[in-house]
Structure formats: structure tokens, C-alpha cells
Amino acid sequence: MNTKRMKELGEKRSVIRELFEYGTKRKAEIGAENVFDFSLGNPSVPAPKEFTEELCKILEKENPAFLHGYTSAPGDLSARTAIAADLNERFGTAFGPEHLYLTCGAAASLTISLSALVNEGEEVVIFAPFFPEYTVFIETAGGKPVAVPCEWPDFQINFEKLEAALSEKTAAVIINSPNNPSGAVFSEESIAKLGKVLLRAEEKFGRKIYLISDEPYRELIYDEEKYPFVTKYYKDAVICYSWSKSLSLPGERIGYILVSPENEEWKNLYSGICGAGRALGFVCAPALFQHIIPKCVKMTSDISVYKQNRDLLYNALTKMGFEAVYPKGAFYLFVKSPEPDANAFCEKAKKYELLIVPSDDFGIPGFARVSYCVSSEQIERSLPSFKKLAEEYSL
Amino acid sequence: MNTKRMKELGEKRSVIRELFEYGTKRKAEIGAENVFDFSLGNPSVPAPKEFTEELCKILEKENPAFLHGYTSAPGDLSARTAIAADLNERFGTAFGPEHLYLTCGAAASLTISLSALVNEGEEVVIFAPFFPEYTVFIETAGGKPVAVPCEWPDFQINFEKLEAALSEKTAAVIINSPNNPSGAVFSEESIAKLGKVLLRAEEKFGRKIYLISDEPYRELIYDEEKYPFVTKYYKDAVICYSWSKSLSLPGERIGYILVSPENEEWKNLYSGICGAGRALGFVCAPALFQHIIPKCVKMTSDISVYKQNRDLLYNALTKMGFEAVYPKGAFYLFVKSPEPDANAFCEKAKKYELLIVPSDDFGIPGFARVSYCVSSEQIERSLPSFKKLAEEYSL
Numbered sequence: 110m111n112t113k114r115m116k117e118l119g120e121k122r123s124v125i126r127e128l129f130e131y132g133t134k135r136k137a138e139i140g141a142e143n144v145f146d147f148s149l150g151n152p153s154v155p156a157p158k159e160f161t162e163e164l165c166k167i168l169e170k171e172n173p174a175f176l177h178g179y180t181s182a183p184g185d186l187s188a189r190t191a192i193a194a195d196l197n198e199r200f201g202t203a204f205g206p207e208h209l210y211l212t213c214g215a216a217a218s219l220t221i222s223l224s225a226l227v228n229e230g231e232e233v234v235i236f237a238p239f240f241p242e243y244t245v246f247i248e249t250a251g252g253k254p255v256a257v258p259c260e261w262p263d264f265q266i267n268f269e270k271l272e273a274a275l276s277e278k279t280a281a282v283i284i285n286s287p288n289n290p291s292g293a294v295f296s297e298e299s300i301a302k303l304g305k306v307l308l309r310a311e312e313k314f315g316r317k318i319y320l321i322s323d324e325p326y327r328e329l330i331y332d333e334e335k336y337p338f339v340t341k342y343y344k345d346a347v348i349c350y351s352w353s354k355s356l357s358l359p360g361e362r363i364g365y366i367l368v369s370p371e372n373e374e375w376k377n378l379y380s381g382i383c384g385a386g387r388a389l390g391f392v393c394a395p396a397l398f399q400h401i402i403p404k405c406v407k408m409t410s411d412i413s414v415y416k417q418n419r420d421l422l423y424n425a426l427t428k429m430g431f432e433a434v435y436p437k438g439a440f441y442l443f444v445k446s447p448e449p450d451a452n453a454f455c456e457k458a459k460k461y462e463l464l465i466v467p468s469d470d471f472g473i474p475g476f477a478r479v480s481y482c483v484s485s486e487q488i489e490r491s492l493p494s495f496k497k498l499a500e501e502y503s504l
Numbered sequence: 505m506n507t508k509r510m511k512e513l514g515e516k517r518s519v520i521r522e523l524f525e526y527g528t529k530r531k532a533e534i535g536a537e538n539v540f541d542f543s544l545g546n547p548s549v550p551a552p553k554e555f556t557e558e559l560c561k562i563l564e565k566e567n568p569a570f571l572h573g574y575t576s577a578p579g580d581l582s583a584r585t586a587i588a589a590d591l592n593e594r595f596g597t598a599f600g601p602e603h604l605y606l607t608c609g610a611a612a613s614l615t616i617s618l619s620a621l622v623n624e625g626e627e628v629v630i631f632a633p634f635f636p637e638y639t640v641f642i643e644t645a646g647g648k649p650v651a652v653p654c655e656w657p658d659f660q661i662n663f664e665k666l667e668a669a670l671s672e673k674t675a676a677v678i679i680n681s682p683n684n685p686s687g688a689v690f691s692e693e694s695i696a697k698l699g700k701v702l703l704r705a706e707e708k709f710g711r712k713i714y715l716i717s718d719e720p721y722r723e724l725i726y727d728e729e730k731y732p733f734v735t736k737y738y739k740d741a742v743i744c745y746s747w748s749k750s751l752s753l754p755g756e757r758i759g760y761i762l763v764s765p766e767n768e769e770w771k772n773l774y775s776g777i778c779g780a781g782r783a784l785g786f787v788c789a790p791a792l793f794q795h796i797i798p799k800c801v802k803m804t805s806d807i808s809v810y811k812q813n814r815d816l817l818y819n820a821l822t823k824m825g826f827e828a829v830y831p832k833g834a835f836y837l838f839v840k841s842p843e844p845d846a847n848a849f850c851e852k853a854k855k856y857e858l859l860i861v862p863s864d865d866f867g868i869p870g871f872a873r874v875s876y877c878v879s880s881e882q883i884e885r886s887l888p889s890f891k892k893l894a895e896e897y898s899l
Binding site: 111112114117120151153154155164172174177179213214216217218220221224228242246248251358361362377381383387388389391393394396397398399 | 507509511512513515546550556563564567569571572573574575608611613614615616619620621622623624637644645646752754755772775776778783784785788789790791792793794
């Protein structure tokens with residue numbers, strides 16, 4: 110029953126949302142400065158000034174009927190051309206605008222791709238920890254999520270478990286690197302091996318197994334970590350991107366799907382993506398933000414703030430005795446719960462006004478996600494509270 | 505097979521799109537000024553200057569992290585409050601922000617509402633002529649479209665045929681007034697009677713039958729026709745709106761769903777809408793355009809241009825001998841084909857460089873849609889061609 114599922118999805122609040130509501134209430138009670146809210150993944154660094162300037166410039170210059178008018182369903186040609194050129198320059202690839210389909214953000218990129226790829230009853234492999242909405246999106250497409258836990262402590266792929274999860278029913282595998290919630294970045298070695306394993310599985314099961322790379326955090330990598338662009342390691346790849354995090358535009362819903370031209374069936378897949386966008390009610394990506402893309406394809410927000418926060422938080426918490434995944438990207442610190450029940454740990458944290466998210470909804474128990482897309486000053490001020498929490502566990 | 509459906513939807517070009525492509529080619533061959541393109545429903549009147557000014561103002565004034573950040577999934581509270589207040593003032597209703605859910609445009613409003621309302625195998629009644637994507641959206645929700653033809657020549661509801669189409673399987677009825685493609689506006693009498701018929705059907709079949717009013721053309725009404733706001737005539741109503749036409753923002757994907765609070769189950773329905781938005785991959789409506797709503801809820805583009813075009817085109821064509829529906833709203837003239845096959849008629853029109861859309865995809869044969877959201881000057885210049893077309897049929 111479709112309507113029952115929708116009602117339940119609408120009623121069931123996520124743990125993150127519950128915590129956010131609690132934080133709002135608590136801030137009203139004791140003052141916002143006394144609550145250390147690390148619950149959300151909403152970028153704290155604003156979009157760059159040059160971005161706003163370019164927006165104002167095209168608003169002044171261009172005819173509004175063009176600027177706000179329909180674009181073609183796959184997106185404005187200039188925008189797609191600019192994105193392809195930028196990717197080719199950075200990653201040595203050979204994409205054209207015909208391989209790109211602009212979307213209303215990463216969630217849309219995923220629901221559209223999954224609807225184009227998955228048939229009723231097929232399976233989609235995801236790596237735990239994972240973004241909780243993956244299971245919702247997979248189920249919308251009629252698929253069944255199959256979770257494969259990552260390795261501890263580096264959160265790379267456990268290939269033994271992956272191979273056991275692949276079957277003749279596997280339509281796709283989703284990766285999310287840099288990862289929400291762990292901050293881990295899959296190494297080039299992991300991606301290369303993943304490509305080989307999937308190719309072998311395709312041969313073994315005689316079917317396409319698509320690799321969907323959900324990479325809204327792609328530009329948020331620290332320590333000059335090289336980003337292994339997945340189409341170079343596996344031909345049946347689909348990239349889902351969004352400017353939500355790199356340009357701090359999460360509310361504007363602008364992103365894309367990229368299909369690899371090395372997949373010999375890419376034209377059929379692209380048609381399926383166009384069809385799925387249409388069927389789900391996506392007419393085109395927001396036009397104004399499409400038209401600004403050629404001007405800002407090389408811009409990012411000031412990511413150095415997140416790196417500074419990462420260092421500050423990771424060093425302080427591990428010094429206090431907490432165990433945590435070393436985050437090479439994104440803006441989350443994944444802290445091991447000092448007791449088996451992460452929910453109990455996060456409840457204790459609340460006593461010290463620390464709002465952190467238990468990991469169960471991300472598909473693994475025993476961790477807490479600390480979002481450090483906040484001011485460095487909030488992190489500094491929160492450290493005595495984390496210290497008290499550590500002491501409670503005698504770390 | 506889901507993927508097969510998506511591929512076919514992506515490959516099958518609409519007649520309108522085919523015509524548009526033909527027009528682009530033809531314009532390159534003989535010059536844009538010599539092709540009279542009446543194929544698309546893309547507003548020709550730009551968004552008002554005050555709208556652009558307000559956009560620039562908030563871009564200069566507000567913090568980009570707020571302006572482009574996530575809003576709550578149902579939409580920013582100020583925007584929803586402003587919309588409710590405006591509707592209450594204009595239509596004497598009593599809506600609050602809690603009855604509104606902002607969306608990425610009218611297509612999203614429809615796919616979300618249908619997914620929240622329709623169960624697998626249930627039926628959704630639509631009135632022919634209808635916007636062709638209705639059948640796609642209904643099928644995405646697992647439903648089956650049931651078309652009921654309107655009356656000739658006023659294109660009001662044929663209640664006998666409607667009653668024959670309603671059954672215990674009917675989950676919803678969609679109306680679209682002012683109508684694309686006919687330009688007809690359902691009279692207050694039609695809407696009042698529709699409310700009574702649906703209430704009787706609910707009692708007879710012991711189930712909810714929702715009335716979905718898709719009204720992106722609501723503000724485009726001429727001749728001071730009074731707009732019967734459907735929630736006043738039927739309690740189980742859902743309004744799908746978009747600023748695409750009224751503010752000439754079709755590319756920006758900004759609209760809303762409104763549930764009537766007089767439906768005793770509105771809270772469940774609203775939860776279902778929140779769940780469906782989430783399941784389909786709509787995170788929030790584009791944030792910048794949400795934040796501008798309180799400033800522009802009373803603005804429209806210069807609609808007088810469309811009225812002028814309506815009068816010019818309707819008078820000239822009927823004087824030449826064509827029969828047409830008198831368009832009381834929207835920006836389409838629905839012309840009766842002088843021969844039974846509208847496709848043949850539209851092909852003949854091409855000989856005179858007139859690009860008009862045959863009605864078959866709109867669910868009825870024998871008509872052509874002429875979009876008059878073009879410059880008045882294009883209409884003037886096209887009249888000799890229409891005259892020659894009339895002469896070919898000895899009208």
C-alpha cells in the first residue's frame with residue numbers, strides 16, 4: 110500500500126530531526142550559546158562573495174524570461190558544457206554535455222538514477238555507515254537495500270563481505286566518499302579493487318551492476334588526498350553530484366547525474382534517466398542556478414575552515430581518550446561510543462548540552478556523529494563539556 | 505519492469521517537443537522571423553521588474569548561509585504564512601502555514617500528491633483535454649488514468665460521463681482550470697456541482713475521493729471571471745499551485761500543495777505528502793525562491809499582454825471561419841480542426857510556417873492548440889498564413 114508507506118515516512122521523524130527539535134527547545138531555555146549543537150550537516154561557511162556577485166550580475170543583465178524560463182529537461186547546454194570541461198581538466202576524463210543531466214540536488218540525482226536502474230525486487234548494495242535516506246530512495250525504486258559494513262578503524266571496503274553480498278539480483282552498488290557520517294575517503298586502492306570486483310561480478314552473474322557514486326563531499330577533502338574519480342576505475346559508473354556542500358547551497362537543490370560514456374549502454378541509461386526525471390516530476394533543475402554554473406564551476410566555499418575544525422575536534426577528543434575515525438573529508442567526526450549503546454552515550458552527552466547523533470540510523474551501532482560544520486568558536490567552547498563526558502566514562 | 509518504462513519515457517518525445525525541434529531547424533533555414541512558432545507554453549512576458557529588484561535586495565542583505573541553506577522540508581514558515589494570508593484575504597478561506605507544503609513546481613506538486621493519495625491499481629479521473637503528463641504522473645503513483653471528455657463548445661464538465669467513470673476504485677479526480685490546452689475556465693456552477701457529485705460518490709463507495717485542483721493558470725483569467733476556489737465547494741480538496749505562469753518563473757520550480765483543513769483526515773494526508781516528498785527525492789523547494797515569496801505573493805507578470813493576444817487571435821481566426829473554444833483563461837487557443845485528423849491539419853499548417861500542436865496527446869482528437877504566450881507582433885504577422893490555411897479548407 111503506497112499511501113501507508115508515505116504516511117509512515119512523513120510521520121517518522123529521523124533521529125537527527127528529533128535532536129534538532131530538542132536543540133531548538135533547549136536553546137530557548139538556556140540560551141543558544143550554552144547549547145553545543147553538532148546535529149546537522151548544514152554548511153556553516155557561506156557561499157563565496159564572488160558567487161553572490163555573479164548572481165546579482167546575471168539578474169541585472171539577462172532577460173528574466175530567459176533567466177527564469179524552462180531549460181531543456183537535461184539542463185542548459187552551457188552549464189553542462191562547463192561542467193564537462195571542468196571535470197575533464199581536473200580528472201583527465203572525456204565527458205561531453207550529452208553525458209550530464211542536471212538535477213534538483215543529490216537526493217533527486219539518487220532517486221532518478223535508482224528509478225532508471227533498478228527493477229522491482231532487485232538489490233542495491235550500500236556500505237554501512239550510510240546516509241539513512243538511501244534505504245528510502247532504494248525502496249521507492251522498488252529495490253531492496255543490502256548493507257555491507259566497512260572495516261574498522263579506517264572505514265575502507267571489506268571486500269570479503271562485499272563479494273558475499275553481490276548476487277544475480279544486484280542492480281547497483283552505492284558508494285559515498287567522502288562519507289557521511291564517517292568522514293572516511295575511499296582510497297584509490299579501494300576504488301580500483303572495487304572496480305575489479307564489480308567487473309568480475311558482472312561477468313559471473315551475466316548482468317550490469319552499476320556503481321553509483323554519491324559524491325556531494327567530493328571537494329571537501331583535506332591533507333591533499335587524491336580523489337580517485339570512479340569512472341576511471343569502472344566503466345558502468347554513474348556519478349551523483351550536488352553543489353550543496355562545496356558551494357554551501359543545500360537549499361537551492363542543484364546538482365547533476367553523470368553517466369560514463371565507456372559503458373557501452375550509456376545511451377539507454379541516459380534515456381532511462383530522462384524518463385525517470387519526467388516520471389518523478391522533475392521538469393528541469395532550478396534555472397537561475399543552472400545559468401550561474403558556467404561562472405562558478407571552479408568556485409568553492411572556504412573549505413579551510415572545515416579542515417581547521419577537523420584538526421581541532423579530532424585532536425582534542427582523541428587526547429581526551431575518545432576513539433574516532435580520522436576524517437579525511439566531509440565535515441563529520443565519527444566517534445566510537447565508550448559504551449555499546451550509542452543512544453545511551455548520546456543521551457549522556459545531552460547532560461553536558463552536547464547534541465551528537467547516535468549511529469544506529471546510519472546502519473551500524475556503537476558510534477556518534479559529530480558535525481563540525483559549525484563555528485570553530487563553538488568547538489572551542491564545547492571542549493570542557495566533552496572533557497566532562499570523557500570523565501564520566503573514566504577515559 | 506521499472507527500467508523499461510523509464511527508458512521508453514525518456515525516448516518517446518512529446519509531439520510538442522518534436523514540433524519545437526522542427527521549429528528550431530526551420531528557423532535556422534528561413535530565419536526566425538519567418539516561422540510562426542505557437543508550440544510552447546513558455547511565458548513570453550518577463551517576471552516583473554519589482555521581482556528582480558527584491559531578489560537583488562535579499563541577495564545583498566541576507567547571509568548567504570541562511571538564504572541558500574536548507575529550509576524545513578514543508579518549506580520556510582514565513583513563506584507559508586504569507587501564502588496562507590494572501591489566499592485567506594482573496595478567497596475568504598481560513599488556511600494556516602500548517603496546510604501548505606512548498607514544492608519544486610506544479611509537476612512535483614502533482615507527483616507528490618498522487619503518491620500520497622493513490623494505491624496500486626486505483627483510478628484517477630482526468631478531464632479531456634488534459635495536460636499529457638497527467639497520465640505519466642498517475643502511472644508513477646501506481647494508478648490508472650480514466651479520461652472523461654468535456655462538453656463542446658464550452659468545455660465544461662459532462663456530469664453524466666463523470667458519474668459513469670467514478671467507482672469504488674476512484675482515489676482522486678484532477679481538474680485543471682484555467683485549462684491547458686483549451687483555455688476554458690470551469691464555472692462556479694460546474695465546481696459547485698462537481699463538489700456535490702463527488703460527495704455523493706464518497707458516500708456511495710464508502711471511501712475518500714480527493715479532488716486535486718492543478719491551478720498554475722489561476723491568475724491568468726480574463727473578462728473578470730470570478731475564480732471558484734475549490735476548497736469552498738468540496739472539503740476533500742488538494743490544491744497544486746506553481747508560480748511558473750503567474751510570475752513567469754517556469755524554470756525555477758517553485759510551487760505548493762495546499763490541503764483543505766475541512767477534510768477531517770487532513771493531518772494524515774499532510775503526513776503522506778511529507779513522506780512522498782521525501783521518498784521521491786524532494787528535500788525542500790529552492791530556498792532563494794522560498795525566501796522571496798513573502799515579498800511577491802501579490803505580484804504577477806503583466807497579464808494584460810495575454811488578454812490582448814487572446815482577443816487578437818480569437819477574433820481574427822473565428823472571422824476567417826475557424827471554430828475555436830473561447831479562452832477565458834491561460835494562454836492557449838483550442839482550434840477545431842477543419843478535417844477530422846488534427847495531425848493532418850497541423851501538417852498543412854506547417855506549409856505556411858505555422859507551428860501548432862495536434863490535440864491527440866491531450867486526450868481528444870480533432871483540435872489544435874495555439875499557444876499565444878508570444879509577442880503580439882508575431883500573432884499579427886502570422887495572420888496572413890492562417891488566412892491561407894483557412895482558404896485551403898475553403899472556410
